[in-house]
Amino acid sequence: MNKDSKIYIAGHKGLVGSALWNNLLSKGYTNLIGRTIDELDLMNQQAVTDFFETEKPEYVILAAAKVGGIVANNTYRGQFIYENLQIQNNVIHQAYLNGVKKLLFLGSTCIYPRDAQQPMPEDCLLTDVLEYTNEPYAIAKIAGLKLCESYNLQYGTDFIAVMPTNLYGPNDNFDLEKSHVLPAMIRKIHLGKCLEEKNWSAIRKDLNDRPIEGISGTNSEEEILAILSKYGLSVSQSLPLSFVKVEIWGSGAPLREFLWSEEMADACIFIMENVSFKDLKSVDSSKKEIRNTHINIGTGKEITIKALARLIKENIGFKGELFFNAEKPDGTMRKLTNPAKLHQLGWHHKIDIEEGVKKMYNWYLKQ
Numbered sequence: 001m002n003k004d005s006k007i008y009i010a011g012h013k014g015l016v017g018s019a020l021w022n023n024l025l026s027k028g029y030t031n032l033i034g035r036t037i038d039e040l041d042l043m044n045q046q047a048v049t050d051f052f053e054t055e056k057p058e059y060v061i062l063a064a065a066k067v068g069g070i071v072a073n074n075t076y077r078g079q080f081i082y083e084n085l086q087i088q089n090n091v092i093h094q095a096y097l098n099g100v101k102k103l104l105f106l107g108s109t110c111i112y113p114r115d116a117q118q119p120m121p122e123d124c125l126l127t128d129v130l131e132y133t134n135e136p137y138a139i140a141k142i143a144g145l146k147l148c149e150s151y152n153l154q155y156g157t158d159f160i161a162v163m164p165t166n167l168y169g170p171n172d173n174f175d176l177e178k179s180h181v182l183p184a185m186i187r188k189i190h191l192g193k194c195l196e197e198k199n200w201s202a203i204r205k206d207l208n209d210r211p212i213e214g215i216s217g218t219n220s221e222e223e224i225l226a227i228l229s230k231y232g233l234s235v236s237q238s239l240p241l242s243f244v245k246v247e248i249w250g251s252g253a254p255l256r257e258f259l260w261s262e263e264m265a266d267a268c269i270f271i272m273e274n275v276s277f278k279d280l281k282s283v284d285s286s287k288k289e290i291r292n293t294h295i296n297i298g299t300g301k302e303i304t305i306k307a308l309a310r311l312i313k314e315n316i317g318f319k320g321e322l323f324f325n326a327e328k329p330d331g332t333m334r335k336l337t338n339p340a341k342l343h344q345l346g347w348h349h350k351i352d353i354e355e356g357v358k359k360m361y362n363w364y365l366k367q
Contacts, residue, residue, distance in 0.1 A: 001029070001058075001059055001102075001272060001273060003027075003028045003029055003030055004029075004030055004031050005029070005031060005058045005059055006031045006033065006055070006056070006057045006058045006059070007024065007029060007031065007032050007033065007057065007058070007059045007060075007061065008032075008033040008034075008055065008057035008059070008060045008061070009021055009024075009032060009033070009034050009061045009063060010035075010042060010060065010061065010062045010063060010064040010087075010091055011062075011063040011064030011065065012032075012034030012035075012063070013034070013036060013171070014063065014064070014067075014171065014173075015167060015168075015169060015170075015171050015172045015173065015261050016063040016106060016164075016167065016261060016264065016265070017034070017061075017063040017064070018170065018171045019169060019170070019171075019261040019262045019264065019265035020061055020063060020265045020268060020269070021034065022262070022265070023262065023265040023266055023268075023269050024269060027269065033055060033057060035051070042064055042086070042087040042090055042091060043083060043086040043087060043090070044090075045086075045090050048090040048091060048094050049090075049094055051094075052094040052095070052097070052098045053098065056098060057095075057098075057100060058100065058101050059100065059101055059102050059103070059272065060091065060095045060100050060102075060103040060104070061103075061104045061106075061268065061272070062087075062088065062091050062092065062103065062104065062105045062106060062144075063106050064087055064091075065084055065087065065106070066079060066080050066083040066084050066087075066137075067137075067173075067180075068080075068173075068178040068179070068180070069178065069179055069180045069181060069184065070133050070134070070181075070249070070329060070331045071177060071178070071249075072177065072178040073133055073134040073136070073137050074132075074133040074134070074329070077135075077136045078136070080134075080136045080137040080140065081136035081137065081139060081140050084137065084140035084141065084144070085140050085143060088105070088140065088143065088144040088147060089147070091103075092105065092144070092147050092148060092151065092159065095157075095159070096151055096155055096157055096159075100157075101158065102158045102159070102160070102272060102276070103148065103157070103158070103159040103160070104159075104160050104161075104162060104268055104271065104272055105144050105145060105147075105148050105159065105160070105161045105162070106161075106162055106164060106268070107141035107142075107144060107145050107161055107162065107163045107164075107294070108137070108138070108141050108163060108164065109163050109164070109165050109166075109257075109296065109298070109335060109337050110130075110131065110134045110137060110138045110141070110332075110335070111125060111130075111138050111141050111142050111145070111163060112124055112125060112335070113126075113127055113128035113129060113130060114128065114129055114130055114131040114132075114332050115128055115129075116128065118334050118336050119300060119336040119337055119338035120296070120335070120336060120337055120338055121296075121338040121340070121341075122163075122292040122293075122294055122295070122296060122338075122341060123291075123292050125142070125291075125292055125294075126142070131331060131332045133329060133331055134331070141163075144161065145161035145163070145294045147159075148160065148161045148294075149161070149290070149291075149293055149294070152277045152293075153290060157277075158276050158277050159277070160271060160272075160275065160276075160277060160280070160293075160294075160295070161293075161294035161295070162267075162268060162271060162294065162295045162296075162297050163294055163295065163296050163297065163337070164259060164264045164267075164297040164298070165257045165258065165259050165296070165297065165298035165299065165335075165337050166180065166181075166182070166256055166257060166258050166259065166335075167180075167258070167259055167260075167261045167264055168180070168182045168183060168258055168259075168260065168261060168356065168360055169260050169261030169262055169356075169359075169360065169363075170261065170262070170363050171261075172261070172360070174186070174187045174210055174364070175210065175212075176188065176212055176231045177212075177213075177231075181249075181256070181305065181308075182258060182308065182312075182357075182360070183360075183364075185248065185308070185309055185312050186312055186316070186357075186360060186361055186364055187206075187210075187364070188231065188232060188233060188246050188247075188248075189246055189309070189312050189313055189316050189318045189322075190206070190316055190318075190361070190364065191203060191206060191228060191233055192233055192244045192245075192246040192318050192320050193316050193317060193318040193319075193320075194206070195228070195233065195235055195244045195320075196243070196244045196318070196319060196320050200221065203217070203224065204216075204217030204218075204224075205217060207219075207224065209367065212227050212228075212231065213227060213230075215227040232246060232247030232248070232249075232323075232325075233245075233246055233247070234247070243320060243321075244318075244320035244321070245320055245321045245322075245323050246318070246320060246321070246322055246323065247323045247324075247325050248305065248306075248309050248322055248323065248324050248325065249325060249328035249329070250305060250324065250325065250326065250328050250329060250330040250331070251306075251324055251326040251330055252304060252305045252306030252309065252324040253304060253305070253306065253330065253333065254304065254305050254330045254331060254332065254333050254334065254335075255302040255303065255304055255305075255333070255334045255335070255336065256302060256303060256304075256305060256308070256335060257298050257299055257300070257301060257302045257303075257335065257336050257337060258299070258303070258308075258353050258356065259297065259298055259299055259349060260349075260351040260356045260359070262351075263349050263350065263351055264297055266347075267297045267342065267347050267349075268297070270345075270346070270347045271295065271345070271347075274345070274346065275295075275345055277293065279345070280293040280294075280295070281293060295341055295342055295345070296337040296338060296339050296341060296342060297337075297339065297342060298336075298337030298339045298342075298349075299337075299339070299349045299352070300336065300337065300338065300339050301336075301352065301353070302334070302336045303353055305324075306324060308353070308357075309322050309324075310322065311353070311354065311357055312357055312361070315357050315358055315361055316361060
């Protein structure tokens with residue numbers, strides 16, 4: 001890519017897209033295109049067709065997706081598979097029809113089987129059943145990576161699929177119903193600290209910034225306590241108000257890998273600048289069939305949900321109780337990527353979870 005190449009980032013306002021946008025700017029790229037959902041509905045085939053025919057981007061990064069945590073994935077199953085398939089099909093096909101030089105498709109490591117070998121190499125794709133709670137989303141992402149791979153093989157395109165591990169960072173989603181585990185825990189434990197300190201101004205500010213089911217900082221203390229209780233923040237009635245309990249879904253035993261979103265963006269741009277589909281085919285040159293040309297993006301390191309919660313608690317300074325509700329689903333017990341292919345291509349992560357949690361909470365407070 002040249003510094004003045006026309007680059008379209010689909011989903012440029014989200015956690016992933018904003019990190020990619022900022023990374024490109026920091027590297028001196030000057031011709032970036034982004035559209036909000038109000039400006040361009042990626043599920044609208046005609047709108048996407050018109051956009052590509054008018055703008056003619058040279059490079060495309062597809063970071064737009066319907067995403068969420070275990071609750072959202074399991075609740076909105078139809079939306080997760082339909083909306084993601086629509087977005088992917090429209091953008092990838094138009095990129096092909098309009099001669100895009102290179103496309104990067106972002107998936108997720110939930111594409112791998114529930115009981116996959118650990119750490120998970122790219123070759124374990126489609127070797128066993130998926131985790132039930134996010135199966136629709138995973139199937140959509142598998143379809144996206146196979147669409148890229150298939151277009152490369154049939155039409156000679158240069159469409160690369162990357163599978164980032166669990167991401168966190170600036171512009172993350174802190175909605176307590178739909179967010180991923182790490183931002184949800186940061187917000188809940190932060191609110192727990194505010195409750196034990198009786199810091200109602202901070203609680204009201206938080207709810208004004210991010211209302212929960214229509215409850216904002218303008219509601220009464222009773223209404224606020226009720227909605228917080230629904231989402232696992234309870235204040236003891238028999239002990240002083242300062243005793244607060246924060247519920248975490250599941251046993252706390254599952255292991256998870258986390259990658260700082262700005263590092264994910266750096267890996268993606270490294271791939272856009274240095275890697276082509278022909279390079280990925282050569283990785284699998286010993287096979288007669290060309291499969292699994294996608295790339296894992298991860299750290300190769302993991303932490304239990306329980307240890308993560310305690311790390312967040314320590315960083316925030318919450319003194320109350322963390323309650324792990326084992327009656328709630330754990331999801332996949334272990335989901336660690338094998339980033340060997342990415343390492344061979346020349347990229348390694350630098351920010352580990354201990355530093356990342358501090359950066360994340362500091363960012364949240366500044367917002």
